[in-house]
Amino acid sequence: MRGVLLTAAAGLALAAFSAGCAPTYVYNPANYAKEYDPRKHEYTIGVGDQIRINVWRMADLSSEALVRADGVITMPLIGDVYVAGRTPTQVREELKKRLSEFVKDETAVITVAVTGINSYRFVVSGNVARAGIFASNYFVSVSEALALAGGPNQFASTDQILLIRMDSPGKFRHIPINYDEIASRKRPEQDLVLKAGDTVFVP
Template identity: 40%
Template sequence: MRNGILIVLSILCALNPVWAQNPPTAAARGAQAPAPEGPAKLDTAPPVVDPKTYSIGVGDILNIRVWRENDFTGPYPVRPDGKITMPLVGDVQAAGLTPDRLSEQLKQALSEFINSPDVTVSLQQVNSKKFFITGEVARPGEYVLLQPTRVFDALSNASGFRDFASKKKIVIVRGAERIRFNYLDVLKGKNLEQNIFLENGETIIVP
């Protein structure tokens, strides 16, 4: 009997040598293949700003927390008129204030409805203050202006220059004004007066 089985297997292998050398995989036999991994998650950490000095602007999204009061806690976008709207309180001016100053105003407004409210205001997303870097850099694009930033420091965000970048002829576009910036001079500690602070909406051009 055993010899008969061996003979049958030998005949099958002879008739289909490919099957013998490459037996069906688990997936081919109907086994479920492992699911592919999803895309990498982006870093969605909120921006870090100084609550005593940062000036809230139109388009910013605030994260307002009122201790033990979920009805008042959540994200608040700053509207084009510079205000936010909070339940019961109504419209509150936010643009132009620091997070700490707005917290104090909200405490006063909420004290009519809540006993000793504890209010914290932070930035969930900064949309009002940005600058741009274009030209011969590794990472051209839009950058958030979270704190006072000089041109030299701003350029470090772009992950370096391309091979043929003209580092001596960089231009900062400030409205109708064109301001020259020599990166190599500043790197050597020369003509540091050209290393100005950027203003909202300005563009750095690296030719």
């Protein structure tokens, strides 16, 4: 699933308000090779994702749930479980701990799988054909995000693009991106894969 969901202005406002305070921006030249690549890490569950939990030999405890706006799912027997911001492995360990109060079978096997990705969203703003918030069910790079937004327009400074990334709540970092060098394959390492919540700003 992908498409424009909101305007760019609303998207930037949403990023600031979701942090709970006025955002702080830091400009640092990037070491592109060391930037976080979500493809190389276990998926982080987010609001709107669909997850499937199986408890081996205990079908009544197995369930499929949608992560609610508060980051919580509700399971049989144990009730609410906070899952947003956690990996499937972390959720599985939490469930093992919670279920151990009711299930004494230490051989019980619990699996947690993300069956529907709906929380991977990012903003493309500035001088592009269709600015807005986009969603995808697969990870996309800076150049792919720009393509989804219809590409830079005639007013764009494509050698001065910024990838705005939140490192911690309320603290955003500006990563310089030269789209011309990506397109020419001169500096392909700048074509970073986006994290959920990233903003690509085209001046």
